[in-house]
Amino acid sequence: MIPNDPFSCDDYPGMSDEARIDKPEEACGVFGILAPEEDVAKLTYFGLYALQHRGQESAGIATFEGDRVHLHKEMGLVSQVFNEVILKNLPGNLAVGHTRYSTTGSSRVVNAQPAVVETRLGSLALAHNGNLVNTAVLREELLESNCNLVSTTDSELIAHAIAEEVNAGYDWLEGAIRAFHRCRGAFSLTIGTPVGIMGVRDPNGIRPLVIGTIDTGEDGRTKRYVLSSETCGLDIIGAEYLRDVEPGELVWITDAGLASFHWTQQPKRKLCIFEMIYFARPDSIMEGESLYSYRLRLGRHLAEESPIDADIVIGVPDSGIPAAIGYSQTSGIPYAEGLIKNRYVGRTFIQPTQKMRETGIRMKLNPLKDVLGGKRIVIVDDSIVRGTTSRKLVKALRDAGATEVHMRISSPPVTHPCFYGIDTDSQDQLIAATKSVAEIAKQIDVDSLAYLSREGMLKATGEDPQSFCSACFTGDYPISVPEPVKRSKLILEKVASV
Ligand code: SF4
Numbered sequence: 001m002i003p004n005d006p007f008s009c010d011d012y013p014g015m016s017d018e019a020r021i022d023k024p025e026e027a028c029g030v031f032g033i034l035a036p037e038e039d040v041a042k043l044t045y046f047g048l049y050a051l052q053h054r055g056q057e058s059a060g061i062a063t064f065e066g067d068r069v070h071l072h073k074e075m076g077l078v079s080q081v082f083n084e085v086i087l088k089n090l091p092g093n094l095a096v097g098h099t100r101y102s103t104t105g106s107s108r109v110v111n112a113q114p115a116v117v118e119t120r121l122g123s124l125a126l127a128h129n130g131n132l133v134n135t136a137v138l139r140e141e142l143l144e145s146n147c148n149l150v151s152t153t154d155s156e157l158i159a160h161a162i163a164e165e166v167n168a169g170y171d172w173l174e175g176a177i178r179a180f181h182r183c184r185g186a187f188s189l190t191i192g193t194p195v196g197i198m199g200v201r202d203p204n205g206i207r208p209l210v211i212g213t214i215d216t217g218e219d220g221r222t223k224r225y226v227l228s229s230e231t232c233g234l235d236i237i238g239a240e241y242l243r244d245v246e247p248g249e250l251v252w253i254t255d256a257g258l259a260s261f262h263w264t265q266q267p268k269r270k271l272c273i274f275e276m277i278y279f280a281r282p283d284s285i286m287e288g289e290s291l292y293s294y295r296l297r298l299g300r301h302l303a304e305e306s307p308i309d310a311d312i313v314i315g316v317p318d319s320g321i322p323a324a325i326g327y328s329q330t331s332g333i334p335y336a337e338g339l340i341k342n343r344y345v346g347r348t349f350i351q352p353t354q355k356m357r358e359t360g361i362r363m364k365l366n367p368l369k370d371v372l373g374g375k376r377i378v379i380v381d382d383s384i385v386r387g388t389t390s391r392k393l394v395k396a397l398r399d400a401g402a403t404e405v406h407m408r409i410s411s412p413p414v415t416h417p418c419f420y421g422i423d424t425d426s427q428d429q430l431i432a433a434t435k436s437v438a439e440i441a442k443q444i445d446v447d448s449l450a451y452l453s454r455e456g457m458l459k460a461t462g463e464d465p466q467s468f469c470s471a472c473f474t475g476d477y478p479i480s481v482p483e484p485v486k487r488s489k490l491i492l493e494k495v496a497s498v
Helices: 040-050 084-087 135-144 154-167 172-180 272-277 291-305 321-331 354-359 390-399 438-445 454-459 484-490
Strands: 028-034 057-064 066-074 094-100 115-119 120-127 188-192 197-201 210-216 220-226 240-244 249-254 257-262 314-315 338-343 366-369 376-381 404-409 446-450
Touching: 028 120, 028 188, 028 197, 028 249, 028 446, 040 057, 040 084, 040 094, 040 220, 040 366, 057 120, 057 188, 066 120, 094 120, 094 188, 094 314, 115 154, 120 154, 135 154, 135 366, 154 172, 154 188, 172 197, 172 249, 197 220, 220 249, 220 338, 272 291, 272 454, 291 404, 314 321, 321 376, 366 390, 390 404, 390 438, 438 446
Parallel strands: 314 376, 376 404, 404 446
Antiparallel strands: 028 094, 028 220, 057 066, 057 094, 115 120, 120 188, 188 197, 197 249, 210 220, 210 240, 249 257, 338 366
């Protein structure tokens, strides 16, 4: 989710379902750096600051000063959780950081990360992006061996599984690899230890993780490695993108440099396509280009697939804008800014009035009457999840004088929930799981509605379509999900047939 998303009416306690953001919500951002010459806590702070869109519930940093670990984590945005004094109290040679949106475990500080666990070799601090699908089994195994679990997150389970293996006599690498073989699901991890940092991706590489290098020291001649969920976390601290951590790869960063291990024999890349469509920042690089460029192409494909006669194309800020520009370029219909975002609303704890809630979107998004008045409009957005805010948006455009409103969506209909670390609600909450495109168009009151095809979405990547997870559009889950977990979200389907 883009921070301060225009539709994010989730800024006040006690919000109604109707008022909640109508977007899938991202799971987490992770970061890690080893650089004894630098203030690693401060660099991690800025890395997390750039990854804030991946989770806004809590943030945390753990630093290692030799064998000593320093940890600070709290509920809130990165800028609310840390200040200069707190960062000064986090000295060390290396750091891992985390920003969280809860997909497993409730929103409480005990579930904030990094998760710190003691082992016979010293502490480990683990930051996790993704979701395990075998949480119940792993939890049971660990409880049987009297493991002291303090949170309700799957991330803590991974940390304890590593500790258990290390305590059984394995070294950091062997212990971690043995633990990863006990985990099923999506996990991109940064793990701090007294001797180095690990960067790890699950065999499918569902969530992203990249490696960067940074020149450190007074003469700027010492090259150090940085790990980040996205390249925007490297850019902000002046690090250079080196490469992705590969699916099924473990990189071990120590004073000696970077060593790579392929910990599984069966890596099969299945990057989450929603990272590219919406979650990751448009200035992040994936598949060798900025996501802005990919999203522009989505808009072009959309214009080819679903043309319409109109006077202007507008995008829903911020995430719908690149696709709107692409749609305009291919259709020849002029692009205009028709919705202005109130960028300084931020998170408020003051409840809006009932009338404001009913009008819905205007707190964060205001239509420009003199741009929209008397015009036939194509409005482009990246997705519709529940459909709750779309109707309000269309009404606001009509109230501003639009004579026709045609909605174009730069991804296919979301029909299935995600089990790999994205909060898309249960299936019955997804509007496209229960309604046809024509019925959705009627419900949100548009003159026409069209989604990009799955083929168009995948073709725009320029990559092998098999190398992406697109299960929320198809129900074809690349990592099998245990029946009880499926039942929790796949409410409309005969679970056994999925
Ligand atoms: S199910 Fe959808 S949101 Fe989840 S990993 Fe796959 S593509 Fe991404």
